[in-house]
Amino acid sequence: MASPVCRLCVLLVLVVVVASSSLLNQTLRAAGAQAALVMGSQFKLTNIQNASEPKYKAMHAKQYALSTAGNACKWQSTHRVGPADYDLTPCLQSFSYATEAEQAFRAHNLCWGEGNPSWLLNGGYNASQLRAILRDHIRTVMMGLKQQTSRSPLAYDVVNEACESKRNSDGTFFKSAPPWYPAVPNYVDVAFQTAREADPDTLLFYNDYGSEEWGTPKAQNVYAMVKDLVDRGVPIDGVGLQMHLSLDPYPNATLIGENIWRLGQLGLQVHVTEMDVKCPEPCSSVQLAVQARLYGEVLQACLYHKKVCTSFETWGFTDVESWLNGDRCEPAGLCHPLPFDEQYLAKPAAEKLLRVLQANRDQKL
Numbered sequence: 001m002a003s004p005v006c007r008l009c010v011l012l013v014l015v016v017v018v019a020s021s022s023l024l025n026q027t028l029r030a031a032g033a034q035a036a037l038v039m040g041s042q043f044k045l046t047n048i049q050n051a052s053e054p055k056y057k058a059m060h061a062k063q064y065a066l067s068t069a070g071n072a073c074k075w076q077s078t079h080r081v082g083p084a085d086y087d088l089t090p091c092l093q094s095f096s097y098a099t100e101a102e103q104a105f106r107a108h109n110l111c112w113g114e115g116n117p118s119w120l121l122n123g124g125y126n127a128s129q130l131r132a133i134l135r136d137h138i139r140t141v142m143m144g145l146k147q148q149t150s151r152s153p154l155a156y157d158v159v160n161e162a163c164e165s166k167r168n169s170d171g172t173f174f175k176s177a178p179p180w181y182p183a184v185p186n187y188v189d190v191a192f193q194t195a196r197e198a199d200p201d202t203l204l205f206y207n208d209y210g211s212e213e214w215g216t217p218k219a220q221n222v223y224a225m226v227k228d229l230v231d232r233g234v235p236i237d238g239v240g241l242q243m244h245l246s247l248d249p250y251p252n253a254t255l256i257g258e259n260i261w262r263l264g265q266l267g268l269q270v271h272v273t274e275m276d277v278k279c280p281e282p283c284s285s286v287q288l289a290v291q292a293r294l295y296g297e298v299l300q301a302c303l304y305h306k307k308v309c310t311s312f313e314t315w316g317f318t319d320v321e322s323w324l325n326g327d328r329c330e331p332a333g334l335c336h337p338l339p340f341d342e343q344y345l346a347k348p349a350a351e352k353l354l355r356v357l358q359a360n361r362d363q364k365l
C-alpha cells in the first residue's frame, strides 16, 4: 500500500498530465500577438448565438483575434430570395460579434461557383445582366457592412475557388463556376474592380484550395492568374491558401513556404484561411501527433515569411463543429481535423501551434 505522501505524488503527476493535455499556458490569440501574427478561426453564427452552449463563443473570442463567418456572408445568406432582395442581417451579426470580441473580421465571400441561390442559377440571365448583378451584390454587401458598422472588415475573399486543378486545353486556368464562368469570361476582374470601388479600406483576397505547394499544377494556375491580375493593374491585395489538408499524402512545408515567398514577390500578402487536417476514425494518438506536426510546420512556414504571411486561420476550432464531419470524411464520420477536441480541450495540434508561436516571439514588440 502506497504511503499518503506517495499517493499525493501520484495524484500530482496525474493532475499535471491531465492539465497539460487540456490547457494551454497562453491563448493562441495572445501568443499570435507576440509573434506579430493574427490567429483566426471560422465560426458558425448559430453556435455563437446559442445561449445554451456559451463555451463555444467564450472560447472562440478568447483564443482568436480574427473571425470568419462560415456561411453568413455568402450569397445563400445575404442574397437568397431575388435580385433586389438583400438580407445582410446574418453577415452583420457576425461582424458585430467580431467587433464585440475585439477581433478582426474576414468577410467570406463575394463571388463563388457554389452556394449560389436558385434565382441566380436559373434566372436565364445573359452576360451583361450577370455582370450587373455581380456588381450590385458586391456594392450592396461591402457598402452595407461599412455603413452599418462604421468599420471595414480586415479582408474580403472577393473571389473564391476560380481556378482549375490543371491548365485547360485552350491555355486558360478558370474552372466552371455557375453562373459566372464561362458566361462572364472577365468575372474575376469585374469582382475585384467593383470591390475596390465599393470599399477602399479593406484587403481584397483571392481564396482557393489545393494550391498550397509550389510546383503543383493548381498552384501554378493560381500564381499565373494572380500575376496576370497584378500585371494588368486589377486591384488585388492577397491570396488565401485554404489549407484543407490530410495526413496522406503528407504536404511538403518547404514547398508551401516557397509558394508564400513567390506570391510575396508579386507584392501580395498571403493568409492561411481555412486550415484543417483530416484524421478520420479511428484517429490514433500517433496520427494526432503527426497532425500536430503538420499544423506546426505550416505555421512555421507562414512565420518564416512573416512580411508576406500575415494571418493564420483555421476553418473552425473544435472538432465537434467541423464541415468535414460526416460524408466529407473518408470513412464517413468524425474527422478530428481541428486544434481543439470535441470537449474543447487542446489537442497536440493546439499545443504545437502555441509552442511555434512562442518560439517566434517578435523581439521588437
Ligand code: XIL
Residues within 6 Å of the ligand: 070, 071, 160, 242, 274, 323
Ligand atoms: C463550407 C461550409 O463550412 C459548409 O457549412 C457548407 O456546407 C459548404 O461550405 N472552402 C470554402 C468554404 O471556401 O466556403 C467552405 O465552407 C469550405 C471549403
